[in-house]
Amino acid sequence: MVDEPDTPDRLEQAFREWGRRPPRVPARQAARQVVERLRPRRGAVATFRWALATAVATLTVLAVLVGPHAPEHAPSPRPPTRQAPMPLPENVVQWWLDADTPVYFILRPQGEPIGGAS
Amino acid sequence: MPGPLALVRQAQDGSPEAFGRLVEIHWDRLVRLARSVAGELEAEDVVQDALIAAWRSLPRLVQPESFGSWVTRIVFRRCLKKTRWRRLRLALEDALFPATRPDLDSELALQQLLARLPPRQRAVLHLTVVEELSDSEVGTALGIAPGSVRAHRLRARRTLARLVQGEA
Numbered sequence: 400m401v402d403e404p405d406t407p408d409r410l411e412q413a414f415r416e417w418g419r420r421p422p423r424v425p426a427r428q429a430a431r432q433v434v435e436r437l438r439p440r441r442g443a444v445a446t447f448r449w450a451l452a453t454a455v456a457t458l459t460v461l462a463v464l465v466g467p468h469a470p471e472h473a474p475s476p477r478p479p480t481r482q483a484p485m486p487l488p489e490n491v492v493q494w495w496l497d498a499d500t501p502v503y504f505i506l507r508p509q510g511e512p513i514g515g516a517s
Numbered sequence: 518m519p520g521p522l523a524l525v526r527q528a529q530d531g532s533p534e535a536f537g538r539l540v541e542i543h544w545d546r547l548v549r550l551a552r553s554v555a556g557e558l559e560a561e562d563v564v565q566d567a568l569i570a571a572w573r574s575l576p577r578l579v580q581p582e583s584f585g586s587w588v589t590r591i592v593f594r595r596c597l598k599k600t601r602w603r604r605l606r607l608a609l610e611d612a613l614f615p616a617t618r619p620d621l622d623s624e625l626a627l628q629q630l631l632a633r634l635p636p637r638q639r640a641v642l643h644l645t646v647v648e649e650l651s652d653s654e655v656g657t658a659l660g661i662a663p664g665s666v667r668a669h670r671l672r673a674r675r676t677l678a679r680l681v682q683g684e685a
Contacts, residue, residue, distance in 0.1 A: 410681055413627050413645050418647035422548035424561055429548075430540040433568050437533045440576065 459502060525581040547592050553643035554596035554636050565597055567592040589658040593640055600636045623672055634683055638673035641666055
């Protein structure tokens with residue numbers, strides 16, 4: 400090319416030889432090292448499910464705390480009409496949004512991955 | 518043995534083994550590029566970190582057939598980050614110590630000479646001279662237009678010619 404001055408041939412030759420030396424760590428060993436450092440990816444669907452569950456839980460808590468049925472602002476004038484308490488499994492927590500509306504939280508057993516299988 | 522495209526798809530689906538095979542395929546050329554841009558000492562660490570980042574972003578790669586240039590861009594951007602402070606140091610050295618005519622038979626002198634080029638120019642020169650890629654391929658690998666590839670190479674060659682003649 401006319402407008403590209405040639406760097407001295409020796410320089411490009413030296414650069415080519417220097418640049419083509421093999422890496423210190425061979426490819427196979429590097430691949431092993433990289434794979435050991437990989438963490439399983441959470442799938443997009445699982446991520447969405449997890450985000451949705453978190454959002455619902457947050458909104459529920461907010462609704463309880465600052466909503467029209469918040470106990471400090473508007474205590475329910477009528478006596479609670481709760482049904483007789485049902486025996487609940489150990490991993491289930493029951494909340495009452497108001498006197499007639501129970502909310503059940505199912506706790507994840509310890510060790511189970513967050514968001515389920517991807 | 519699945520081909521490279523099948524390996525990319527398997528890796529996108531979460532197979533670390535397939536990703537390991539891809540690392541094996543691309544490792545040498547990625548390290549060569551990182552060595553030219555980020556320097557000998559940091560090259561292999563930079564490439565490993567870039568590959569971990571690539572694994573995390575892999576599901577978002579829309580064209581699996583462009584895996585090679587995509588991962589090259591990730592490595593190149595990591596190299597740019599690594600060289601940020603070194604460029605400042607070199608600018609200071611340039612101001613404090615006058616350049617002397619380099620000895621091209623010395624590997625160290627060659628590295629010092631290349632280190633005086635901005636990283637983009639080093640990358641363009643590397644992909645052109647060492648890997649012998651076309652301007653279009655270099656542009657795709659670095660995420661720049663072929664016209665910019667030519668401009669970077671022109672400036673790199675001018676600078677090197679000046680440095681080799683000991684005029685800088």
